[in-house]
Amino acid sequence: MKILGIDPGTATMGYGVIEKDGLTLRCLEYGLIETDKQLSDSIRLKEIDAELEKIFSEHLPDVLAIEKVYFRKNVKTAMTVSQAKGIVMLKAARKEIAVYEFTPSQIKATVTGHGSATKLQVQEMIKSQLKLKDKPHPDDAADALGAAICGSQKINRDSLI
Numbered sequence: 289m290k291i292l293g294i295d296p297g298t299a300t301m302g303y304g305v306i307e308k309d310g311l312t313l314r315c316l317e318y319g320l321i322e323t324d325k326q327l328s329d330s331i332r333l334k335e336i337d338a339e340l341e342k343i344f345s346e347h348l349p350d351v352l353a354i355e356k357v358y359f360r361k362n363v364k365t366a367m368t369v370s371q372a373k374g375i376v377m378l379k380a381a382r383k384e385i386a387v388y389e390f391t392p393s394q395i396k397a398t399v400t401g402h403g404s405a406t407k408l409q410v411q412e413m414i415k416s417q418l419k420l421k422d423k424p425h426p427d428d429a430a431d432a433l434g435a436a437i438c439g440s441q442k443i444n445r446d447s448l449i
Contacts, residue, residue: 289307289308289309289350289351289443290305290306290307290308290316290347290348290349290350290351291305291306291307291308291349291350291351291352291353291436291439291440291443292304292305292343292344292347292349292351292352292353292385292436293305293306293353293354293431293432293433293434293435293436293437293438293439294352294353294354294355294373294376294432294435295355295428295429295431295432295435296354296355296357296369296370296372296373296376297369297372297428298323298329298332298333298336298368298369298371298372299322299323299325300320300321300322300426300428301320301321301322301336301372301376301428302318302319302320302426302427302428302429302430302431302432303317303318303319303320303321303343303429303432304317304318304424304429304430304432304433304434304435304436305317305318305343305347305349305436306418306433306436306437306440308440308443313417313418313437313440314418314419315418315419315420315424315433316347317343317347318424318429318430318432318433319429320426320428320429321335321336321339321340323335323336329368329371332372333371333372333375336372336375336376337375337379340375340376340379341379344379344383349385350385350386351385351386351387351388351439351443352376352377352380352385352386352387352388352439353387353388353389353390353435353436353438353439353440353442354373354376354377354387354388354389354390354435355389355390355391355392355395355431355432355435356389356390356391356392357369357370357373358391358392388438388439388442390435390438390439390442392431394438395410395431395434395435395437395438396410396434398434398437398438398441399413399414399417399434399437399438400413407427407430408423410430410431410434411423411424411425411430414430414433414434414437417437418433418437
């Protein structure tokens, strides 16, 4: 089973694709979708959609695990990130892929065992769990891999019910 993890964003959107075979997880790819801040929001969303199409077409994920958008102060940023998240969720819905949403603290708790883990702790645990040579970076890509791992655990729990 393939799981696509997404850390939504407009300027940078992290993505990570993992494969789950029983209890074994393997990283297939991770990285960023980046857009130019000088472009209009509509063009940036179009570029995100095009890059997502490449990722979905190449990996054919079975599940999408996406981080919930949560902002305390900057409403403008929350709005643009939510627009980008909408593009991702629409893409998954059109491809009839199950979608799981997780808060940052849920992802941290799943990956490290506690919801207040630091970025470095999360990266170290992702490196260990996916048997990567190096810690995943940048942060957005690492967060996306964390979401994918969280999605794999959700699948494990759901299969027990």
